[in-house]
Amino acid sequence: MEINEIVSQHLGKAGDGTVVKPYVTPDEVDATLLVPVPRHLNRTQYGIDDNNLPFVGFDTWNAYEVSFLLDNGYPVSGVMKIVYDSNSPAIVESKSIKLYLNSYNMVKFGNDIGTAIFDVEEQIMNDLSAALDTDVRVFLHRYGNGNEVAPFRKQFERLENMVELEKITFDAYNEDPSIIQMEKANGSVYKVTTNALRSNCRVTNQPDWGDVYIAIEGADQTPTPASLLQYVVSMRKENHFHEEICECIYKRLYDLYEGQEDVDIFVGCLYTRRGGIDINPVRCSNELMLEEYACTIQDVTELHKKTERQ
Numbered sequence: 001m002e003i004n005e006i007v008s009q010h011l012g013k014a015g016d017g018t019v020v021k022p023y024v025t026p027d028e029v030d031a032t033l034l035v036p037v038p039r040h041l042n043r044t045q046y047g048i049d050d051n052n053l054p055f056v057g058f059d060t061w062n063a064y065e066v067s068f069l070l071d072n073g074y075p076v077s078g079v080m081k082i083v084y085d086s087n088s089p090a091i092v093e094s095k096s097i098k099l100y101l102n103s104y105n106m107v108k109f110g111n112d113i114g115t116a117i118f119d120v121e122e123q124i125m126n127d128l129s130a131a132l133d134t135d136v137r138v139f140l141h142r143y144g145n146g147n148e149v150a151p152f153r154k155q156f157e158r159l160e161n162m163v164e165l166e167k168i169t170f171d172a173y174n175e176d177p178s179i180i181q182m183e184k185a186n187g188s189v190y191k192v193t194t195n196a197l198r199s200n201c202r203v204t205n206q207p208d209w210g211d212v213y214i215a216i217e218g219a220d221q222t223p224t225p226a227s228l229l230q231y232v233v234s235m236r237k238e239n240h241f242h243e244e245i246c247e248c249i250y251k252r253l254y255d256l257y258e259g260q261e262d263v264d265i266f267v268g269c270l271y272t273r274r275g276g277i278d279i280n281p282v283r284c285s286n287e288l289m290l291e292e293y294a295c296t297i298q299d300v301t302e303l304h305k306k307t308e309r310q
Contacts, residue, residue: 088134
């Protein structure tokens with residue numbers, strides 16, 4: 001089945017003029033709303049083999065509109081953090097998980113808040129794990145304001161501060177790895193970020209806005225800041241899921257260092273929320289780098305600080 005056929009169950013097919021009927025939120029939990037999308041359907045175009053992944057990583061979802069009832073009718077609300085590994089067979093389609101979480105809105109889970117939260121977390125964890133055929137971790141944060149921690153342990157330099165923007169031509173708006181030019185590395189670690197990332201939903205064509213963080217360690221050559229910024233901007237008309245964009249950027253950088261085993265790469269994409277959910281995929285060379293850079297984002301019990309855009 002083509003990917004747009006899979007994800008169109010709740011959204012309609014991209015570009016076909018489909019009018020989606022208004023959805024009525026059910027009054028009971030409905031796990032059948034969840035739509036898994038096989039990862040391999042997205043990866044083949046970048047030469048990524050599911051059986052020999054060139055990265056480790058995870059996908060982190062922050063769902064800001066999670067709520068359910070106690071027996072006395074009181075609505076318990078919070079931010080649910082959802083984390084699962086990038087080696088899972090599938091991702092979950094974002095509209096489907098929103099509808100699934102909304103199916104909890106009018107369901108009663110007992111009188112005790114602590115027990116009710118535990119039961120809700122357990123059910124969501126089990127339903128997502130079954131749908132995606134992987135271990136999914138979830139945690140409901142009720143009072144997170146003021147307690148958030150930095151998303152990354154490392155500091156990243158803004159690409160815009162490393163170049164003369166007015167002297168650069170930005171005229172490529174479809175992904176093109178040939179844009180990236182290399183130069184002699186200035187130090188052993190290259191850490192850059194930009195909020196110029198913009199891509200589009202592959203189904204609805206709605207824009208998705210994000211901040212991308214890139215680190216390269218142990219390389220003799222690194223991308224010129226100007227060309228890397230041009231490359232990020234070239235995503236502007238691409239129609240892909242957030243996870244695909246992150247893996248595409250990672251794979252293009254990975255290909256530049258083919259055969260150089262001492263080079264480690266980190267890519268993290270922090271997207272703004274749409275439909276009450278933000279998605280934050282991270283891909284990197286090894287588990288050590290994952291822990292070094294992104295332990296906060298993959299820790300389901302911690303909420304990370306938002307970027308200015310988020």
